[in-house]
Structure formats: structure tokens, C-alpha cells
Amino acid sequence: MDKPLSTAQANYLRARSRHRYVVLAGQLLLFILFVGSWEFFARLGLLNDFIFSSPSRMAKTFFEMAKDGSLFLHIGITLTETFGSFLLVMVIGLFTAMVLWGFPSLAELLEPYLVMLNSLPKSALAPVLIVWLGNNVKTIVAAAVSVAVFGSVMTLHTGFKQVDPDKIKLIYTLGGNRRDVLFKVLVPSAIPLIINNMKVNIGLCLVGVIIGEFLAANKGLGYLIIYGSQVFKMDIVMMSIVILCILSMIFYRIISLLEKKFAGKR
Amino acid sequence: MEPILEFIHVSFSYHSMDGETAALSDISLSVMPGEFIAVVGPSGCGKTTLLSLISGLLLPETGEIRLFGKAQGTSGANIGYMLQRDHLFEWRTVYDNVLLGLEIRHKLSHDTKASVCSMLDTYGLTAFRDASPSALSGGMRQRAALIRTLALEPDILLLDEPFSALDYQTRLEVGDDIGGIIRREGRTAILVTHDLAEAITLADRIVILSHRPARIRKILPLHFDDNHNTPLKRRSAPCFSGYFEEIWKELKSDG
Numbered sequence: 001m002d003k004p005l006s007t008a009q010a011n012y013l014r015a016r017s018r019h020r021y022v023v024l025a026g027q028l029l030l031f032i033l034f035v036g037s038w039e040f041f042a043r044l045g046l047l048n049d050f051i052f053s054s055p056s057r058m059a060k061t062f063f064e065m066a067k068d069g070s071l072f073l074h075i076g077i078t079l080t081e082t083f084g085s086f087l088l089v090m091v092i093g094l095f096t097a098m099v100l101w102g103f104p105s106l107a108e109l110l111e112p113y114l115v116m117l118n119s120l121p122k123s124a125l126a127p128v129l130i131v132w133l134g135n136n137v138k139t140i141v142a143a144a145v146s147v148a149v150f151g152s153v154m155t156l157h158t159g160f161k162q163v164d165p166d167k168i169k170l171i172y173t174l175g176g177n178r179r180d181v182l183f184k185v186l187v188p189s190a191i192p193l194i195i196n197n198m199k200v201n202i203g204l205c206l207v208g209v210i211i212g213e214f215l216a217a218n219k220g221l222g223y224l225i226i227y228g229s230q231v232f233k234m235d236i237v238m239m240s241i242v243i244l245c246i247l248s249m250i251f252y253r254i255i256s257l258l259e260k261k262f263a264g265k266r
Numbered sequence: 267m268e269p270i271l272e273f274i275h276v277s278f279s280y281h282s283m284d285g286e287t288a289a290l291s292d293i294s295l296s297v298m299p300g301e302f303i304a305v306v307g308p309s310g311c312g313k314t315t316l317l318s319l320i321s322g323l324l325l326p327e328t329g330e331i332r333l334f335g336k337a338q339g340t341s342g343a344n345i346g347y348m349l350q351r352d353h354l355f356e357w358r359t360v361y362d363n364v365l366l367g368l369e370i371r372h373k374l375s376h377d378t379k380a381s382v383c384s385m386l387d388t389y390g391l392t393a394f395r396d397a398s399p400s401a402l403s404g405g406m407r408q409r410a411a412l413i414r415t416l417a418l419e420p421d422i423l424l425l426d427e428p429f430s431a432l433d434y435q436t437r438l439e440v441g442d443d444i445g446g447i448i449r450r451e452g453r454t455a456i457l458v459t460h461d462l463a464e465a466i467t468l469a470d471r472i473v474i475l476s477h478r479p480a481r482i483r484k485i486l487p488l489h490f491d492d493n494h495n496t497p498l499k500r501r502s503a504p505c506f507s508g509y510f511e512e513i514w515k516e517l518k519s520d521g
Contacts, residue, residue: 173347174367
């Protein structure tokens with residue numbers, strides 16, 4: 001914008017930015033109010049802080065566990081498992097969606113099974129996975145992958161099928177084959193969809209990893225939550241949950257950044 | 267001279283669960299090198315099917331299509347096809363879009379790139395080489411799409427209502443523009459359109475099709491004197507309205 005702004009436009013922009021600050025302030029206030037009243041009622045004794053913990057007790061636990069480094073080990077394990085299974089889900093999801101697109105009869109054949117597997121509550125699989133794979137990280141990753149992968153395959157495959165048939169025709173008129181269609185049209189035009197799918201998958205993988213860690217781990221935030229509840233150290237449980245909240249927000253933000261970078265012009 | 271393209275008693279039907287739809291019935295036609303043919307007919311009569319058959323995307327059910335005197339699959343003829351919409355990919359720059367065909371056919375070389383660059387230059391797109399297609403106007407997009415097609419040096423150029431997505435004024439300009447480009451490059455072209463005026467301004471001969479299943483009702487050769495031989499000038503030629511009338515009557519009388 002090289003032109004000087006008109007008064008009306010300047011007013012409009014000012015109103016918009018004021019609105020943004022108001023919302024931000026409101027969000028901050030809500031947070032302070034929540035944490036503050038939690039602490040306040042816990043101190044008054046109206047809230048049993050043995051059961052409900054309190055922000056200060058969580059903070060204390062956090063610093064204790066941070067000092068001996070054990071907390072970062074647990075967070076690191078959970079992060080690694082989540083990223084690992086996320087990558088697996090994206091690779092398997094994309095590859096399978098491409099294969100299904102390439103062989104429509106196969107897609108037709110497998111469709112009811114995919115739908116079934118997708119709607120199956122994956123936590124039901126976890127005990128089976130323990131028996132099959134053992135009490136270890138393989139089970140956790142498998143649980144996480146199973147939570148996200150079927151939906152991912154279906155979403156991506158549907159996305160591929162919805163690409164404008166004329167764009168595909170264009171490739172054929174230029175002398176291309178199905179491979180060219182896949183890599184010159186389908187994949188590039190599906191980038192926004194893929195990134196959107198990443199947003200969903202990272203969240204689902206975290207869910208799967210926590211389910212896995214509940215059952216088959218001696219490290220990780222899921223393990224901390226189960227362990228804490230078993231020995232009735234609710235401070236550990238609550239703190240782990242808060243850390244999970246923060247982690248999932250960070251994941252979401254990272255992928256939003258990716259989205260801004262790659263999916264701007266489509 | 268030998269015809270570059272021949273239809274010999276070609277028929278084609280589409281099949282679906284709802285039944286069979288005959289699209290083309292007994293089409294016979296020959297096209298000479300360098301000729302510009304326009305195909306007009308009622309909407310949905312199978313005009314696009316005709317182009318798909320020439321390009322080999324569809325195969326005739328009966329009859330034969332010959333290119334350079336050889337059967338369609340074996341002729342090795344190079345066919346360029348311009349679709350209704352330009353379909354420039356937003357995730358590529360204008361330059362990369364124009365190179366798409368060469369890239370697909372593994373013909374990217376110093377020479378082919380140079381010839382694409384000179385076409386971009388001739389047709390006023392050099393300044394937008396590295397821009398994204400959304401920066402182009404409707405007419406420029408069509409020109410880019412044409413360069414993408416011409417980059418493969420097609421023997422025959424198929425045009426499927428390439429101007430129908432443009433507004434009226436742009437359409438006149440781009441029609442003039444693209445018609446001029448095709449003439450200058452000496453290409454054989456087959457244009458499908460429902461705009462009679464467009465057909466008359468661009469073509470050497472007009473093929474008038476009937477309702478579905480399309481048969482050839484009439485083939486009308488056009489003659490304009492040298493003073494009126496660009497698309498825009500043809501519109502003001504005295505015989506323009508005569509031709510218009512003739513095609514219009516032919517289409518109307520089709521029950």
C-alpha cells in the first residue's frame with residue numbers, strides 16, 4: 001500500500017487491531033482467573049488439594065522433577081514416540097492413498113474394511129498389541145499409528161479422487177501417464193489437504209501414544225499419569241496433563257506455520 | 267496434397283448404467299495441412315467427443331481415424347489439445363506451467379526452452395515469467411495455455427471452446443490474438459465452439475453438426491477477400507452476415 005489511507009480505512013484498521021487486543025486480553029484474563037481461583041480455593045481448603053492438586057503444588061513438582069532431569073526424560077520419550085508414529089502415519093497414509101488411487105478396484109474392494117477399521121475404537125486394540133508386540137515401545141508406536149492411519153488413508157484418498165478431472169485430462173493431452181497425473185497434479189494440489197491431515201494426525205498420534213504408555217511403558221507422560229494416579233500423587237498427574245495441553249498446542253502451532261508457508265496460494 | 271486427418275465413417279457411444287448414449291454417428295471428414303476447421307452444433311451434441319477421438323483419449327467404436335494416412339495409434343502424430351479452461355497450475359510459475367508438456371515428454375533441453383522463451387517474448391508474457399498464474403489476466407492465461415500446447419510443436423491443434431470462459435470483450439481480443447498466432451505458426455487447427463461468429467471469424471471451413479447423435483449436416487467453406495482477413499476485420503466483412511444466416515438456418519432446420 002503506497003497510497004495514504006483514508007480516514008475510514010484507518011478507523012477500520014484501528015478498530016480491528018483494538019478488537020484483537022481485547023480478545024487477547026480476555027484470553028489471558030480467563031487463564032489467570034482459572035489458575036488463580038484454583039490456587040485460591042485450594043489454599044482456603046474449599047478444594048482438597050490432595051485430590052485436585054493446585055497450581056503451586058504442580059509448579060513445585062515441576063521444579064523438583066526438572067532438577068533431577070527425570071521430567072525431561074519423560075517428555076522426551078513421549079515426544080519421540082509421537083513424532084515417530086506421526087511420520088509413520090504420514091508415510092503409510094500417503095503411500096496407501098496413492099496405491100488406492102492407482103488401483104480403483106482395490107480401493108473398492110477394501111473400502112468397507114477401511115471404514116470398519118477407522119471407526120473401531122483403537123483403545124480396544126491396545127491389549128492385543130501388548131500380547132503381540134510385547135511390553136515395549138513397539139506397542140506404543142503401533143497403538144498411535146493405528147489410531148490415526150486409517151482416517152488418514154481415507155481422507156487423502158478422497159482428496160485425490162476429488163481433483164478436477166479436467167486437470168487430469170490436461171496431463172493426458174500433454175502425453176502424460178498415470179504417474180505424471182499423480183506427481184504433477186494430485187500430490188501438489190493436495191498439499192493443503194495433506195497439511196490439514198497432518199494437524200489431525202499429530203493430535204491423534206499423541207492420543208495413541210498416551211493410550212500406549214498407559215499400558216505398556218515405564219517412561220513417558222502417559223506412564224507418569226498412570227503411575228501418579230496409582231500412588232495417589234495427583235500433583236504428578238495434573239502436571240503431566242498440563243504439559244500435554246501445552247505440547248498439543250505447540251504441535252498445532254508448528255503445523256499452522258507450515259500451512260502458512262506452503263499452502264498460501266492454492 | 268494428402269489430408270493430415272481423416273474420419274472414415276466414425277461412430278461413438280458412451281456407456282453407463284443408465285444406458286447407452288450415441289454421441290457421434292457416421293462421421294466422415296478430411297482435413298488438409300494448415301487448414302483451420304471450426305465445428306459448430308447444438309450444445310451437448312458430441313463436439314468434445316470428436317476432439318477426444320482425434321487426440322486418442324477415446325477410441326472410435328466403428329470406423330477409423332487416420333492421421334497422415336496412418337491409423338490413429340500408429341501414426342506418431344503429435345496432437346496438441348487446448349481445453350475449455352486454461353488449467354494453469356497455481357503451484358507453478360507461469361514459466362514452469364508453460365514447460366509442463368515438455369517436462370512430461372522428457373523433452374526439456376536448451377533448444378526447447380529457448381523456443382518457449384521466444385514464444386513468451388513474442389506473446390508478451392516475458393515479464394510474467396516467474397509470476398504465479400493468478401497474476402495474469404484471462405487473456406494472458408489463455409495465451410500461456412496456448413504456448414504450453416505449442417511448445418510440443420503439435421501437427422494438429424485441437425481447441426475446445428478455448429474462449430468460452432472469457433468475458434465478451436476479452437473474448438474478441440483473445441480470439442483475434444490466438445487466431446493470429448495459429449495462422450502465423452501455420453498450424454492445422456480444429457476449433458469446437460457454439461459461438462457462430464467466432465467460428466466464422468477464425469475458420470477456413472465450418473463443419474455443422476446435428477443434434478445427438480451428431481452427424482455432419484453440412485460443411486461450409488468460407489471465403490473472405492484479403493482486406494478482411496483477420497478475425498476482427500472479418501466481422502465487418504459484407505459476407506459475414508450471409509455466412510451467419512446460412513449456419514443459423516442449418517442449425518434451426520435440424521429437428
